[in-house]
Amino acid sequence: MSDAAHAHDDHGHHAHPTGMMRWLTTTNHKDIGSLYLFFALFMLFVAGSMALLIRAELFQPGLQLVHPDFFNQLTTMHGLIMIFGVIMPAFSGFANWQVPLMLGAPDMAFPRMNNWAFWLLPVAGFFLLVSFWLPGGAVAGGWTMYPPLFIQGGISYDLTILAVHIMGLSSIMGSINIITTILNMRAPGLTLMKMPLFVWTWLITAYLLIATMPVLAGAVTMLLTDRNFGTHFFNAAGGGDPVMFQHIFWFFAHPEVYILILPAFGIVSQVIPTFARKPLFGYASMVYATASIAVLSFIVWAHHMFTVGMPVTAQLFFMFSTMLIAVPTGVKVFNWVATMWKGSMTFETPMLFAIAFVCLFTIGGFSGLVLAIAPVDIQLHDTYYVVAHFHYVLVSGALFAIFAGIYYWLPKWTGYMYNETLGKWHFWLSVIGMNIVFFPMHFLGLAGMPRRIPDYALQFTEFNQIATVGAFIFGFSQLILLIVVMKAIKGGEKATAQVWEGAEGLEWTVPSPAPYHTFETAPVVK
């Protein structure tokens, strides 16, 4: 990462604060990108430790390590932090670093709002984590926060609502910044349909965020007033309806699912052409497929609620609309394979993670199709099959794309090549560990093991033991990532501006590491 010394070399006339104040007051998109990424990395280990504690408890039947109530706190906080504290901030970090570099823009459109959008996050993260030490412990009602259970909890439930509001505020500010930057600050000649696909996916993601975050804010505000001010939005005794919360929540949370995966599509669409040494196949159809997925995401929410007892027409509508998502998603997978086809491929760590993404994300897509079939979903809803499904799309999907992006752009950010051997170790241990954890969960769900239980019947023992072993392999191999990143910041083989033989785009025209200020004069494209 470019440090203060660089700033002074390049721009001695600017008086920059140093130390902690530099990071607190920074308005530089590269600094803020790094802050987002470090925050996400830290939270990955926090929420990952919770996952390991969950898996350790589930290693054998019976209650060994944790009390059931604490177990529920762990599953809830693992989910909330992984979504709002790891995946979303990591993608924001990529957006901050890469969007201006890819567009030939000097910085983000609103640098001070950018600073604020980031610094709200640690505050929200602090509120979430500190709730473990409050009376009654952290939130234990699931990341989905369903009432009436959510109404029963103590003070940490109110604190979590506050944290969700703060994170939503941060996301909305970040999104406004990204949309404005993309629409107004492209280099001359860089038309929308010439933008790198990563920028396209983030543009669409930012619109999804602006559309859905206020919906979540509304839902949790109604929870807050039900809890504290005597309203009955979700209480049947007062004329409300607990199921209404689920409708509002999933109207937010299904687009949220795509918020967590569209930027991953973007990263993979940058990485594969680079290492196949061949342009992305079907650029235009990729853009249209991303947009269709985003539009469809607003009309499929009730497939998360097939067991609430909807009328048959609603059941059929949401089943058909959900199945339709397989079409644009399929187009994307076919395009990635066609990009590799007749390429001249090499397999550096970013490419390995991207290939694993295509293959394993598709497994998550197939289990998603199985779950879209309403009668099958009714059997599998709230079982470990669903846990397997969303970890295939979020771990081997979103997280692997983040890993691919880190390895891909790390030389551009630090100026040094990462250690390829360690990178390959990280990849193989992650991909093997990940499959050992999550593949057996399909069988557990099919056989009838409910999710969110701290103890289970004896026939589920073997697969749970396998999953726990895999979890520890996967979890501890993430320490390699930490080592790789730290080593690349300290030094190593100097990276060229181009870094990768097949890399194309404006970000590869600036030196490595990217200077503190880039594109003060806009480049001209074509």
Place this chain on the structure above:
Amino acid sequence: MKSMWKKAGVVGAAILAASQSALAEYGYNLQVPASKVAQDVFQLHNFIMLVCLGIFVVVFGAMFYSLLKHRKSVGHKAANFHENTTVELVWTVIPFIVLMGMAYPAAKVVIDMKDTSNPDMTIKVTGYQWKWGYDYLNDDVSIYSTLSTPREQINGSEAKGEHYLLEVDEPMVVPVGKRIRLLITANDVLHAWWVPALGAKQDAIPGFIRDIWFKADKIGTFRGQCVELCGKDHGFMPIVVEVVSEEDYKAWVAKKKGGAVVAAADNTKTFETAELVERGEKVYQANCAACHQANGMGLPGAFPAISGSKVATGPIADHINIVLNGKAGTAMAAFGAQLSDADIAAVVTYQRNAWDNKMGDAAQPATIASARGGAADAAAPAAQ
């Protein structure tokens, strides 16, 4: 299309059934179906899995071929094509057609599942934190069904039994081959009633009634669990359905009714304090210990202690009131609707005389009856 689906389903079922018998104890697929709906879902799942497997093999066969052949290390030079409208149209349209082939059989099963008309009998199912209540509307029988696995097995101080966590004190008993409609609701928070082998799952929503149906094809015991997170003991409220012959079902109903008469007689008796304490301990273990703990100490911050509490050492009328009516805004349920007068008298007496609470007083069923008030009397169940 229909016959193709059926064929694929049968082939899939055969393959999976074969692997299942070999590895029955592990279970790689849905549980062996015991109703037509479960059977339909089983075949539908097999069919969709086979289609997915086919697509996976084709797409990733191509990808892995490319990974092997189109690599720089074997000297492959990169081509430069990057679009082909025909190919792109084909791989948009074909998946769409495949999906329609899946949607048609799936829709038929949805329509069948949703048709709850013409039941042979109706049972109301109520989810509580953390047990199930069953009211047989046609036969006027009411039971509560609680986990019967001993705490010692859960804590590991005793060996675990065969049906660890999947056993209850009072199973739901239904006759074989009858169309049974369930009216499902909840008393406190969301729950979900699920028996995999019967293909029946429905969220239990407080304040609303939703219905599903099943018809068990064979006699046997089928086990399931609550599948909607409902708090601390979500993992400890199993469902057991005993499917019996018509005669056995009639005998069971008669026995339950006889038991209810005996239990109702208890509500008019006057007990010794020792009797109440003994009975109250059992009621406490079944209904209170999950939160307030067997030692009466509760869980600090989440569930208050009863040992040494203001309620259990204060006026007995207030104590009875909180047990009968619950406490709004907390997880404390109103047990007035769940427990008989005798059971409430017993549990209150037990709580006032156990642990550090040496109150020495007792509540009698008659006190509870008057605390309920005249109107509430009728609402109280005759027996538990």
